[in-house]
Amino acid sequence: MVQKSKKASPPPRIDSPVEPKRRGRPRAYQPDIALGKALDLFRKDGFAATSLDDLSAATGMNRPSLYGAFGDKRELYIKSYQRYRDDARAAMVDIFRNELPIKKRLECIYAVALDIYLSGDSGPRGCFTVMTAASEAVFDSEIRAMVLEGFSELDKAFAACFRHAREKGELPESADPTMLAQLASATIHTIAIRARARVPRKELEAIVKGAIDVMCR
Amino acid sequence: MVQKSKKASPPPRIDSPVEPKRRGRPRAYQPDIALGKALDLFRKDGFAATSLDDLSAATGMNRPSLYGAFGDKRELYIKSYQRYRDDARAAMVDIFRNELPIKKRLECIYAVALDIYLSGDSGPRGCFTVMTAASEAVFDSEIRAMVLEGFSELDKAFAACFRHAREKGELPESADPTMLAQLASATIHTIAIRARARVPRKELEAIVKGAIDVMCR
DNA sequence: GGAATTATTTGCGGAATGGTACAAAAAAGT
DNA sequence: ACTTTTTTGTACCATTCCGCAAATAATTCC
Structure with a gap:
């Protein structure tokens, strides 16, 4: 230890990657992976059907620790x-940004x-937004804001794709990027829903292919 | 009364509109409207978040009567x-069958x-299939079968529309009714989801208009 | 080593859950 | 009038639910 402890002590940056020597008893869990387990459960069963006991068992944290770490059930749901x-x-952002032809x-x-929607050990989990968040959105303004932002973000990303493709001449000048984007989002939604009902991947891919053909015609 | 009451006495048909003089204490509820109330609740809150107490209060039937009339919670859900x-x-079948131009x-x-999805005293209830049934479909084969049948039925109805329109020359020969139908279903799904998140009707109608333009181009 | 801090563990408590048992009630059959 | 049949109303059961209080454990700071 060369460093003198006086004056020159480097101000420990907030959120530095090196844990800044927390003060009390160390956590017995890793918040990231615990949150991941909670997410898995909420995706599988939705908000109401997921109990704190289930979450406790899945994360390995007992209820008070869960509560201390993430707040009550609703907060945990929102964080998930x-x-x-x-x-x-x-998972999407790179693809939205790359330079492949539009199709x-x-x-x-x-x-x-589809990878996201079909994953799950005990059956396809579908899309969080479509399967559970949208339902909660009616009566919970915070969740609603997230859901709406998600729609908007997806619509905009698709619209940017189509606009870019039109500028490159891949689409006719008459193509309306905004409208096409909403159709592209609609296709996302329909495969999310159908995936949850165990429609096989092949059929979902056929739907996707058909939709792409119509949109990029 | 000309008719003689002998011999010609009409065999009281099962389920005849005239109640065939049931035997015991008469019901204090009308099954049809009770089921309607139950449906309203399930649409609003989903399966897990709807308690038998809620259902009992909404239908005016106490729990044992509910159970006797419709079976347990799951059966009531399915019947709803x-x-x-x-x-x-x-509500749809006439329109699917009529002879208006495709658009x-x-x-x-x-x-x-949209009327169906946006209705509800305490906020838009969305589509039963999309909001709750699809979620339950993963782990319940009976519900899953209903959901899949619903998808198929809607796809087929739309496909028939497009096929008919193509035959009448409203669509180009190259149009693929099946693919267009899946896009039309996707549009149904996307407005159902967005409606539940309180996206205003105007915006949903704009999505619909854009989708129709693309599909019928 | 002792104080301070932070997490964990155990277990409680009141409410809500789905489902049912049982007696009372209201009708028809005899 | 009495029995039979069906539904209702009340009450209850065992379980699960969410949240919290209090005691214990593990670590850092001084």
């Missing part, structure tokens, strides 16, 4: 949803979406 | 869903759909 959206965005790009996007 | 589908089908027909269909 935020996590879901962050993950989904992370290929759409294919990639839908393939990633 | 059947009722929902019957109602929705009844007008689609407009009518979506207008009726």
